[in-house]
Amino acid sequence: MTVKVLLFASYADTLGTNQLALDFSSGATVGDVLGRVRSMPGADALPPEPLVAVNERYARRDQVLSSGDEVAIIPPVAGG
């Protein structure tokens, strides 16, 4: 299955892109996505436990993903 990964702000700078499409086998979790992203060039600058949202909702590491899910890796927020 394919999962869409969104990157923002400093994380997008770090990875040089704001969007990835990654393939996983069924049953993959948020943690699996993070592991894959962290193996990419430059990604060692990401914090060990970044915030993640799945389909626009904050999600835990163990959340199981479905094909087409949108996984966003979210830098510390700074609105206001």
Add this chain to the structure above:
Amino acid sequence: MTVKVLLFASYADTLGTNQLALDFSSGATVGDVLGRVRSMPGADALPPEPLVAVNERYARRDQVLSSGDEVAIIPPVAGG
């Protein structure tokens, strides 16, 4: 000595005036003014311990007055 007494809002209605000039002997206190005012017609509707200001500052019952002082008897405030 003469003391000017100001009355406001419901207290002015109660006493039928918003200003009195009362004579006292030297050494008179806020409490003495209250006692005199309370002896006036209609004044039994005043509360036992109304707020009082002397020369625009909240004052205690035992404050000694000087000639020309402005003593205000202040209903419960309701600004805002």
Add this chain to the structure above:
Amino acid sequence: MRSAIVDLPIDTAALAAEVSRATNGATLLFIGTVRDVNDGRSVTGIEYSAYRSMAEREMADIVREAREKFATTDIVVEHRLGELAIGDASVAIAVAHPRRGAAYDASRYVIEQLKKRVPIWKLEHYVDGTREWVNANGQHVAEPAR
């Protein structure tokens, strides 16, 4: 830093603009307005009166205290007197501060102290034509017939 008793409508947007400054990150504007119902009775308007010179003095004291407690000079307060209609602003407090927490605390300090100390009174007018003095504790004193 400024406080005033006024007789004309309060320009609340102007108060907010008055405290704005490049060093501030938060502006808080409090507006107290005349409600159409108080204590279950239908209100048509309120007449505000004051011991004006003392009210101005107390408001100035309160603003000075807030400046000391919350370390900002960007505080402006106006209280209006006279006949006000439903929805009219009776009081407005604008505070600006580098940090939002202090802006909220300073704004709250000013309105709470104002309601406790500033000698202002309101005569509520009701739908049935009667009028009553209202105090901050919700007690009512009927106005004598005129």
Add this chain to the structure above:
Amino acid sequence: MRSAIVDLPIDTAALAAEVSRATNGATLLFIGTVRDVNDGRSVTGIEYSAYRSMAEREMADIVREAREKFATTDIVVEHRLGELAIGDASVAIAVAHPRRGAAYDASRYVIEQLKKRVPIWKLEHYVDGTREWVNANGQHVAEPAR
């Protein structure tokens, strides 16, 4: 009750007017503005960006929560994105309520939750031409050279 991410200047006075209602006695308008100094560095402007769809969703959630907790539907929030100059309003929250205590609490709830949860980021521009991502905890991450 309304929340929005906007790209144009926020009309703060219009937000305050939007929540006004004859049953309310207190209106509170919070305005967050761009400061000229952050963490000791001279700022010339800030570029706000967001995970826009999620930011809109979180803001709507926060407003709904505030409605439940403080029993008022008179809450409007706007957050602006894009290039902002010193003094520009980045966020404005208008709350009106019959009682002032609840108005303060609801306003504070909305801004604190917004700062914790809504995925918006700021890239500060400094006098020396550098730019850095800033997070709410005051940590900075230098933007890579472009």
